[in-house]
Amino acid sequence: MPHSRHHTESGFTSWIAILFAAAILAGSFFLFAEAQASEPSDTPDGLVRLSEIEDGALLLRTMEAGRYIPAPLVATSVEIDIAGPVVRATVTQRFENPSQAWVEGIYVFPLPDSSGVDRLRMMIGDRFIEGQIHERVEARRIYEEARDAGQRASLIEQERPNMFTTSVANIGPGETIIVQIEYQDVARMRDGRFEMRFPMGLTPRYIPQDGPLQLANFDGNLNSTAVPDAHRITPPLMLPDDEPMAGLRLPVDIEIRLDAGFALGNVASLYHATTVDRSRDGAAIVRLADGPVPANRDFVLTWTAAERAMPQAALFTEEWDGATYLLAQIIPPAELGDTAPRRDRETIFVIDNSGSMAGESMRQARDALVLALDRLSATDRFNVIRFDDTMETVFSEAVDATPDNVRVARRFVSGLQADGGTEMLPALRAALIDHRDDGPERVRQIVFLTDGAIGNETQLFDAIARGLGQSRLFTVGIGSAPNTHFMTRAARVGRGSFTHIGDVNEVTSRMGELFEALERPVMTDLDALFPSGSLAEIWPAPLPDLYYGEPVLLTARLDRPGGTFTVEGRLAGSQWTQTLPLSDARPASGVAALWARNRITGIEESRFQGVPSVDIDRAVLQTALDFSLVSRLTSLVAVDVTPARDVSDPLARREVPNMIPDGWDFRTVMETEPVERHAALDPDVLERIQAGTPPGQSVDEEDGLPLPQTATLSQLLMLAGALLMLFAGLGLVAGRRLA
CATH class of the missing domain: 2.60.40 (Immunoglobulin-like)
Structure with missing residues (x-):
């Protein structure tokens, strides 16, 4: 009898376990089906899967494996008219929203540092809406009120003289809004060659921190007393593995009409293949030979006069x-200047070997500095300073340019590798210290080789102005997209000149031009x-x-x-x-x-x-x-009075990622800097993605993003657990019966 009661109680317990497992199993199936049925193709948080993207899209990764954020696509076309040295450019930006949500697009982009932006137009359908100039705070208020009211609006703001932000509010699902910007500039001339530069690459800025030093975090929450607006000049970056759809890399098309005012000689694009069609009136039309190009390298056009045609x-x-x-x-x-005697000089060479210089830029800088060392005269004095987030000098102070000293410096320079942050200020201050005891008879010159990838320009300009004394500062911009605002203004405050080396093949010619300037008398x-x-x-x-x-x-x-x-x-x-x-x-x-x-x-x-x-x-x-110019204190804003979005519909803020400058070895930067990327998400999504690495997740070693280890859904885990419980229950029943 007791034995029979034991079997009955055991069977009852087993059946309870089976029913409990079945209930969990049914509930898991229900939850899983409900989640699948209720999940739209473009969820409210803006995250999508690759399988949900039918057309080309620019996607940003998130911490959720397999989930991406569609960023607005921006295609740019540029029309430039050059009359003599006067440059007038029209930049047309096409903002396309590939998602199923209403979007505010934010795009940080470069323009020439000397340009005067004086016109903004927004095209809605076949209508053009003219922008108006306002004080910056007022323009921002007008834009935000229109955005919140569901009206389409656009805003152009200056972050630096060579860095601007376009904001476009209320781009509908699948919609395109066109923004046109016009600016005035002047072509530069040196050594009988005119040059017009249209910057397309934006070098990410290094932001000195109040605590540990680091490259700009791209997390939208930077705090730095040296760069109070750091969050505005550090847009997200488009890494190669963030571009699953080929060909959508911020395409730029360029057409130039060149009327130099004299008979043209050579017309050439330094870094892009072009066609040049000359007309009978002496003008020329310059176009990109292979269609649009990616926005990761500055476009530079040069032209000379035909023999004896250059006016004085x-x-x-x-x-x-x-x-x-x-x-x-x-x-x-x-x-x-040809007959003047050469004066002895003291030259301090400063070379940037921070992480942003990795790859082609570092090779250019090393080659340029070695060439400069070889050009020193035996009566000159010199020193070499290198910096990343540390600083090092070859000699304790400037030494005679003896063969032995030059050999030591060459060996030091040849071994430099790019690594670390861009702490420029200590190296600059060290270079400005003048230890000369032979008075003004010896010319003192500082040659500064860098890509200028810093955000604290004002600090550096102030240091130059305070410490220049009798020295002269010559900046050498290295790479495909240097910070020309820093380069040109540092040279102007330092009473020197700016030279750009955009390709390793230019090192010899451009350094030769620089030394022509260094070794000849200055017109004062x-x-x-x-x-x-x-x-x-x-x-x-x-x-x-x-x-x-x-x-x-x-x-x-x-x-x-x-x-x-x-x-x-x-x-x-x-x-x-x-x-x-x-x-x-x-x-x-x-x-x-x-x-x-x-x-x-x-x-x-x-x-x-x-x-x-x-x-x-x-x-x-x-x-x-x-003069209706965009400046540090003024902005252009255009508003369409007709509401487009119902204010009850959510509006997602999206930043357009910038391309990595051509030649950058970004993996080196990623391995040496604590870099994060942000996607300008809605606050709740940003908080979720930036909340840290939850248990069961790891940091992806390849690209530094916190990603889940697998893409398994929680509903599937529940289903698997329920199945295991069911099988356990069945096994228990079977075992009891056999017993």
Whole structure:
């Protein structure tokens, strides 16, 4: 009897276990089916799977394995008109929303550091909406109110003189919105060759931290007293494995009409294949030979004059708002400097070997510096400083350029590898320390080789202005997309010049040009003299020193445009003078905008002479408003009055990732820097993705992203557990029966 009771109780327990397992199994199936049925193709959090993408898309990874965030696609077309040295460009950005959600697109992109952005248009269907200039805070308020009301709107803001942000609100599912930006610029001339640069690559900026130093975190939450706006200049990066759809890499198409004002000689694109069609009127049309190119390398066009066709002066004027604006480009004769004796010099070479220089850039920098060392004379003195997030000097101070010392420096430079962060300030300060005891007889020059991948430019400019003394600073921009804002302004504040090396094949020629400048006399004491009562303002003011092969380039506002003006300066102990009749000037549009842009630059740089910030801000704001220019304090905003999105529909914020500059060895950066990437997500999604690595997850060693170890769904785990319990229960019953 007790034995029979035991069998009955055991059987009852077994059946309870089976029923319990079956209930879990049924519930798991129900939950799994419900999740599958209720999950839309584009979920509210904006995450999608590759299988859900039917057309090409730009996707950002998240911590959830197999889930991506569709970013807006941006295709850019550029039309550039060049008349003499005056450049007028129209940049058309096509924002396409590939997702099924309403999106606000954010795109950080480069423009020339000297450009004056003065027009914004937004195209909705066949309608163009003209942008209006406002103080930056007011423009942002107008944009955000329109965005929140469901209206389409666009906003152009300046982050740095060579870095801008386009914001486009309320792009509907599958919709395209077109934004057009226009800017004014001027072509540069050196050694008889004109050059026009359209930047397309944006070098990620290193942000010095208040705590541990690191490359910009791309997490949208950077805190740095040195760079208060760090979160605005560190857009997400498009890594190669983040581009599962081939061909969608921020394509850019370019067409240029070149009317130089003289018979053209050689016309060439330095880094992109182009076609050049010359017309009978002497102009040329330049196009990309193979269609759109990726936005990861600056486009540089150069042109020269046919033999004996180069004018020695070019004058352009524009009548605007009751005043006459003048652009003058004057070429001093080079032969005045040929007979001057060479002065002994002390040259401090500073080379950037941080992680952003890895790959082609490091090779270019090493080759350039070795070439410079070989060019030293036995009577020169020199030293070499290298920096990443540490600093090292070859010698404790400058030494004679003996064969043994040069050999030591060459060996040091040849062994440099790119690694670590870009802590530029300590190296710059060390280079500015002047230990000379032989007075001004020995020229002191600092040659700074870097890609300029930093965000604390203002700190560096201030250090140069405070510590320059009798030294002169020459910047050498390395790589496919250097920070030209830093390079050009550092050289201007340092009273030197800027040289760009964009390809390893240019090292010899470009360093040769630089040493022509270093070894020849400088034209100083430059001044422009106008008839009494005719000149209102001239910029830059004062005119900078000139180095070999550089022209005098100035803009002026005139009250009375008649008569002549004279440019004079001193070169190799001789006085140089050139007088030009203003009646020779040709009319040209955009000269007023160039003058205003130069005025803003000059006002901004007056902070290094101790001008109070409040006075600088007041003058910059008024100039920018008067000439409708985007600046640090003003923005252009365009709003469509017709609402497009129902305010009850959610709006997702999406940043467009930037491409890695061509030649970057990004894996080196990833391995040496604590890099994170952000996708400009909605706050709840951002919090979930950035919450850390939960238990059961690991950090992917290859790309540094926290990713789950597997893609198994939790519902499947529940189902598997229920099945195991069911089989266990059945096994228990079978065992009891056999017993």
